Amino acid sequence: MPWPTADEAVFDLIRQEVHRQNTTIQLIASENFASPAVMAATGSVFTNKYSEGYPGRRYYGGNMVADEVEDLARRRACELFGADHANVQPHAGAIANMGAYQALLEAGDTVLGMSLDHGGHLTHGSPVNFSGLQYRFVSYGVTASDERIDMDQLRDLALAERPKLIVAGATAYPRLIHPEPLREIADESGALLMFDAAHIAGLIAGGVHPNPTEYADVVTFTTHKTLRGPRGGAIICRSDHGPAVDKAMFPGIQGGPLDHAVAAKAVAFAEAATDEFADYAARIVENSRALAAALAGHGFRLVSGGTDNHLMLVDLRTFDADLTGKEAQATLDAAGISLNKNTVPDDPRSPFVTSGVRIGTPAVTTQGMDADDMATIADLISRALRNRSDDAAIAAVRADAEELCAAKPPYPGLDAEDQPASGGSSRPANAGRGNP
Ligand code: DSN
Secondary structure, three states: OOOOOOHHHHHHHHHHHHHHHHEEEEEEOOOOOOOOOHHHHHHHHHHHOOOOOOEEEOOOOOOOOHHHHHHHHHHHHHHHOOOOOOOOOOHHHHHHHHHHHHHOOOOEEHHHHHHHHHHOOHHHHHOOHHHHHOOOEEEOEOOOOOEEOHHHHHHHHHHHHOOOOOEEHHHHHOOOOOHHHHHHHHHHOEEEEEEEEOOOHHHOOOOOOHHHHOOOOOEEEEEEOOOOOOOOOEEOOOHHHHHHHHHHHHHHHOOOOOOOOOHHHHHHHHHHHHHHHHHHHHHHHHHHHHHHHHHHHHEEEHHOOOOOEEEEEEEEOOOOOOOOOHHHHHHHHHHOOEOEEEOOOOOOOOOOOEEEEEEOOOHHHHHOOHHHHHHHHHHHHHHHHOOOOHHHHHHHHHHHHHHHHHHHOHHHHHHHOOOOOOOOOOOOOOHHHHHO
């Protein structure tokens, strides 16, 4: 089946994006390459259906099949994480967090969350986000000494503020987050505990990081990061919070769920339950450690000294005091390497400029790259940034990045003309090495 030709403008852009993903290095920590099965479900006829409500309790007719697919997704999510209850309708991670807050809190309630500039997420109480506007967030952060979550500060704040909820989880934190001590602090201070596992859901599913489900009242996550499913969110919780969570998502926040995304989430949950996925999750962290060590060898400072997960935060100042995250991101974009600028703890520069970059290995691991490839990537990053005013040097790095990707392209079958946009026979090059 050829690409649809009815809208050349859009499908030409889709071709260009396939080419970009196949020929440049994707190091954005929150991105991945979904499997053909996930993409086929995402592009399926479930996009046509309206399903306000929940299986067996819908507002529109014709939901007999949609009910089955949502039930399957809920059941698979519960089995994957050992949860009592799942809501697979959130359109995104931010909306999942909104649903959890609405289920557990009243406007104005006090909540503890990790500060954005120490690795937390916008929805963990940023003053410009609904979370900071609707609730009274108090922030905890990392220590100045080891740049790990300051558990003493967290406990002191919990006992002083008596929050209704403690939010754990982060968007730019390279270390393992232990759920058990957080539960102890929540119990000691009389708080509920929410674990935002958006970034590490795949590491949890793969058994590489501890599962917060048994410790937290509610766990939220996204399905498209390390979990490698479609874009979207989900909430799992103890059964006593189930009715409030469901009521918060619908009718509280969303209208109809995206049934095509729900179907694709079901596919992703099954993929994440396999031994191949557990191996993939372990290799994400191995690659992350290898890349961090190689970057340190080039003179970059790793925030907290390294990584336990899929990402690292690189403080650029030891490499070049004048180099900002903003300039590094733009330089590396030109050199065929995608990542994002990121503040480092107590960064003197603004979030639009920053002194650091965040680097993640979920996508390159999916395409089958290994520790040797991580050393090559560190070398490419260093070369590009050292020679950032030399267009020829940047072009040479770009050519080398393309050569590296050519050996293990994520979507080899999609880069040619006349290929379907999803599904079909196009399988990732590493299909035998972890991408089911
Ligand atoms: N934008 C996501 C990330 O990159 O971490 C979080 O929402």
